[in-house]
Amino acid sequence: MFHLETILIRFQVLVLCARSSSDGKGSGGIPKNTVSHIYSASSQSQDGRIYDRKPFKMRLFPKKNYMWCLCGLSKSQPMCDGTHKLPHMKCELKPIKFQVEEEGDYWLCNCKQTKLRPFCDGTHKAL
Numbered sequence: 001m002f003h004l005e006t007i008l009i010r011f012q013v014l015v016l017c018a019r020s021s022s023d024g025k026g027s028g029g030i031p032k033n034t035v036s037h038i039y040s041a042s043s044q045s046q047d048g049r050i051y052d053r054k055p056f057k058m059r060l061f062p063k064k065n066y067m068w069c070l071c072g073l074s075k076s077q078p079m080c081d082g083t084h085k086l087p088h089m090k091c092e093l094k095p096i097k098f099q100v101e102e103e104g105d106y107w108l109c110n111c112k113q114t115k116l117r118p119f120c121d122g123t124h125k126a127l
């Protein structure tokens with residue numbers, strides 16, 4: 001009987017751990033881009049130009065595709081408006097396609113230096 005209770009408790013802990021790692025939040029409660037593993041643009045190592053030293057709060061909806069501006073040149077910040085494609089900009093950075101799992105207000109990075117693209121990770125405080 002004792003072993004059965006121990007096994008049940010361990011199973012419940014495992015289920016709770018599995019749920020907390022798949023709730024769309026990364027470490028420290030910062031959301032994660034649920035499609036970053038699909039698009040190669042997410043792995044660009046270079047950061048964009050600083051657009052602003054504070055994040056932008058925006059209501060986002062699940063399963064909708066968004067394009068976050070990485071280059072910092074867009075006039076529709078924090079989203080991409082295609083400016084990076086203009087030949088005279090000589091920009092090699094591509095926007096980051098992303099989705100969220102839940103509807104809500106999200107802080108999107110505007111300094112373009114975050115390590116958790118496209119979400120603000122607090123890096124702007126050190127700029």
Ligand code: FES
Nearest residue numbers: 109110111120123
């Ligand atoms: S605005 Fe870029 S990390 Fe906060």
